[in-house]
Amino acid sequence: MDIKKTVHNNLSEVIGHRRFLHRIPELAFSEEKTADYVADCLGKLSLEVRTGIAGHGVVGFLDTGRPGANLLIRADMDALPIAEKTDLPFASTHKGVMHACGHDAHMAMVLGAAKILCDLSDGLSGTIRFIFQPAEEGPGGALPMIEAGVMDDPKVDYSVGCHVWPDIPEGTVGVRDGVLMAAMDQFDLTIIGRGGHGAMPHQCVDALEIGCQVVGALQRIASRQMNPLTPTVVTVGSFHAGTVFNVIPDTARMNGTTRTFDREIWDSWPRRLEKIISGICSAMNARYEFTFEKGFPPVINDAFMSDIVRRCARTTVGEKQVIEPDPSMGGEDMAYYLERSKGCFFCLGTGREDGPSIHNARFDFNEDVLATGVEIYCRIALDLLG
Ligand SMILES: [Zn+2]
Numbered sequence: 307m308d309i310k311k312t313v314h315n316n317l318s319e320v321i322g323h324r325r326f327l328h329r330i331p332e333l334a335f336s337e338e339k340t341a342d343y344v345a346d347c348l349g350k351l352s353l354e355v356r357t358g359i360a361g362h363g364v365v366g367f368l369d370t371g372r373p374g375a376n377l378l379i380r381a382d383m384d385a386l387p388i389a390e391k392t393d394l395p396f397a398s399t400h401k402g403v404m405h406a407c408g409h410d411a412h413m414a415m416v417l418g419a420a421k422i423l424c425d426l427s428d429g430l431s432g433t434i435r436f437i438f439q440p441a442e443e444g445p446g447g448a449l450p451m452i453e454a455g456v457m458d459d460p461k462v463d464y465s466v467g468c469h470v471w472p473d474i475p476e477g478t479v480g481v482r483d484g485v486l487m488a489a490m491d492q493f494d495l496t497i498i499g500r501g502g503h504g505a506m507p508h509q510c511v512d513a514l515e516i517g518c519q520v521v522g523a524l525q526r527i528a529s530r531q532m533n534p535l536t537p538t539v540v541t542v543g544s545f546h547a548g549t550v551f552n553v554i555p556d557t558a559r560m561n562g563t564t565r566t567f568d569r570e571i572w573d574s575w576p577r578r579l580e581k582i583i584s585g586i587c588s589a590m591n592a593r594y595e596f597t598f599e600k601g602f603p604p605v606i607n608d609a610f611m612s613d614i615v616r617r618c619a620r621t622t623v624g625e626k627q628v629i630e631p632d633p634s635m636g637g638e639d640m641a642y643y644l645e646r647s648k649g650c651f652f653c654l655g656t657g658r659e660d661g662p663s664i665h666n667a668r669f670d671f672n673e674d675v676l677a678t679g680v681e682i683y684c685r686i687a688l689d690l691l692g
């Protein structure tokens with residue numbers, strides 16, 4: 307059985323999936339047409355299809371009827387609120403929405419792997435579930451899918467997923483043991499002062515100016531409190547205060563995100579942030595409302611599973627093309643599957659010189675990468691269940 311040839315024979319169909327899905331991008335938790343298409347494709351295969359999980363989640367369940375390993379292969383379905391600027395003949399037909407994070411590719415590869423593995427199922431033992439989850443871009447569809455039982459019955463032993471990755475060169479595959487991506491959170495802060503005339507600051511409590519102090523001070527958590535050898539990020543991504551030049555505003559609103567690979571630091575964020583916020587507000591006679599929403603856990607790959615993925619990637623693209631990528635401060639809700647099974651999230655290189663990053667209105671990639679992803683998925687399944 308020549309897997310490479312089989313994948314090659316299926317490539318035009320996989321590219322077809324990608325292009326169809328690219329035309330109909332849908333935002334988190336509204337992936338209705340996407341889910342219909344995915345369920346339709348899976349319905350043509352010899353597996354059980356479950357739909358409507360945690361919103362529009364879809365699972366294709368392949369049961370070989372023989373005892374063996376239980377593998378989960380994961381794709382994400384949602385797109386971003388970005389107006390596409392690619393000029394591709396299959397560009398988005400949904401105004402202001404675009405598959406700018408490659409989730410169209412992720413779905414196409416899992417659909418391709420599902421078809422080939424169904425054809426090969428006579429030689430496999432155990433189960434494979436092909437997971438299509440909503441809302442990776444936030445607030446996260448993985449956890450609601452897991453809470454709906456997609457990792458149970460039988461319990462998943464191994465999980466795998468991948469992301470197209472412009473940070474490493476086209477044609478390479480990035481596999482990394484241990485931590486790959488950061489824990490990510492969101493915080494919201496409103497500072498409440500007392501407004502008044504711009505010429506009379508002594509009669510006011512200037513929420514805007516206090517907000518500026520807070521933004522500056524929050525930056526000192528990463529630069530002055532953390533060990534420089536332990537990466538952390540505190541970003542204030544929005545700040546709104548005031549309406550006109552001669553009025554001191556009574557409120558300032560901001561929100562932002564924190565990132566770390568370290569679970570202890572992750573737990574400490576709300577305390578660290580609030581200590582600074584309350585200290586400044588108290589000194590300046592302002593009140594505040596602060597909420598901290600814990601996000602996805604860090605993405606941590608299992609050494610055993612990473613080893614299998616690395617081996618399968620080497621067979622697929624050659625020894626030299628498999629590299630160890632730097633970890634990223636980005637977050638991914640693949641983390642939840644990895645917390646509950648031996649799992650590995652790997653990177654498919656799509657980087658080229660001056661190529662756009664993901665989340666960019668011009669993001670695109672060489673579709674050859676789809677064959678690489680499908681082949682690696684098939685090899686992993688054959689390795690664990692063959
Ligand atoms: Zn993204």
Ligand SMILES: [Zn+2]
Pocket residue numbers: 407408409442469
């Ligand atoms: Zn993504």
